[in-house]
Amino acid sequence: MSAVLSIPVPVPSVAGARGNQESPVIRWILIGLALGFLTLFLFVPLGAVFHEALKKGLAVYWRAITDPDALSAIRLTLLTAAIAVPLNLVFGVAAAWAIAKFEFPGKSILTTLIDLPFSVSPVIAGLVFVLLFGAQGWFGPWLQAHDIRIIFAVPGIVLATVFVTFPFVARELIPLMQAQGAEEEEAAVVLGASGWQTFWRVTLPNIKWGLLYGVILCNARAMGEFGAVSVVSGHIRGATNTMPLQVEILYNEYSFVAAFAVASLLALLALLTLVVKAIVETRFQGIQESE
């Protein structure tokens, strides 16, 4: 709130040279240390994914990613994300609408509860669904009687993915919509717009970049989730293996090139996510500065 009201002070990102600059030697030592650390833990791993994947040449790489099991893993990953992301998108918008535009008791508890899946280990996220829907779970006997499979089948994978990606859209939208306030929507309503018209014509254009940002992060996690999905999947080849699980199986079978080939597709997705994120962030800043 104070950020909205305070007078913006232009802060140069690179400070001026009046007594608050290090000598060039120290500066380059610090840059060297920082880049050295990032090289060991970020740049080398990123390069290694593609190096390992392409080690035996493009033909081997192509065969690995067009293998029927790999293709079925890609299909399942896309399907899972196609269900989990829209569900959490609708939830995120609804939650942000209620929290940002209205006052009600227990709001801060609700906001904390929405973030809860981030602090739960992915393995536990998988475990809870086994306890509910597994053969020995609460609904296990009923599900078996009706011949419905959730655990070791696609519905379990989708559920676990929805759980771990639950907060992504909501947590991007809530602060954004809180900062924007409700004045524009109120004006629209006073001018005679209906509730949905207000949402589509006023709110949505205002939040579209934040929404896109949340969706990208949600999608990256949905396609890349490993721990939670690993618990509920059952690792049935060609049926319940997502791309990260396929990577694990290939790696454990010592098919390293094939494992890294599938992994490189996921790494490309991660890089694409970072590029879109950088673009959206620049847009965001542009909008905030022009206001």
Add this chain to the structure above:
Amino acid sequence: MSASALRLPTLRRRHTVLAGFGLALGFTLLYLSLIVLIPLSATFFKAATMGWSDFWAAVTSPRVVASYRLTFGASFLAALVNAVFGTLVAWVLVRYSFPGRRVVDALVDLPFALPTAVAGITLAAIYSGNGWIGQLFEPYGIKIAFTPVGVLVALIFIGLPFVVRMVQPVLQELEPELEEAAATLGATRLQTFARVIFPTILPALLTGFALAFARAIGEYGSVIFIAGNIPLVSEITPLLIITKLEQYDYAGATAIAVVMLVISFILLLIINLLQWWTRRRRGAA
């Protein structure tokens, strides 16, 4: 304070004009309960069906205790390394210009975006004895992959962005006048950092540390490939939950999960308090 006082009148009006509160809140609560709250409560109900002595035996067996020691020890060390180097990276990104700065800035988020299994097999490959980095240490008899040090490496990777992303905006907002004043008053650069800059970034630094620590104790995918998973030596707690599940020991798996959940909830509380502190500091500055 004055900001919320100014906004009160509009808040009251919101109740009467805008539509959809009931629908939005109702759907939020229903979805939250179905996806998160009810499933999570299942672990506590399942654990409650065990007797206390069974529960205690399950969560204090030597193999489980060894896994706590590794998980919490390595997570703490990794968060510590990230606190130091994360602050350094944030500093370098905010204060200095060098070729490729924007690309480096964007790549800091890679551990958030890269699937953990991909990180896991890659780190295992490069830190093993014949890998790009592992072979540099091999002649000195230092093994990284398939030892507890490997666990540390994976957890440093996974927690890397937290401190950077918490400290970066605070450094950006730091007003240069403060440092200039300190310099004018005769402070050396180090004194200015210790007395002016460090206290300002401390809440954000601690929040980043806590977030990295909380993420690391639950981490699974990036660790299991590089850890070697030797019981009592390099086996992390989340892996033990999976091992118990594979042996159909649902009660044992759930007992360990409850311990981890309780610790996670306490950490979440601490993080919320730290974030509140950070906001207050930034609001006051």
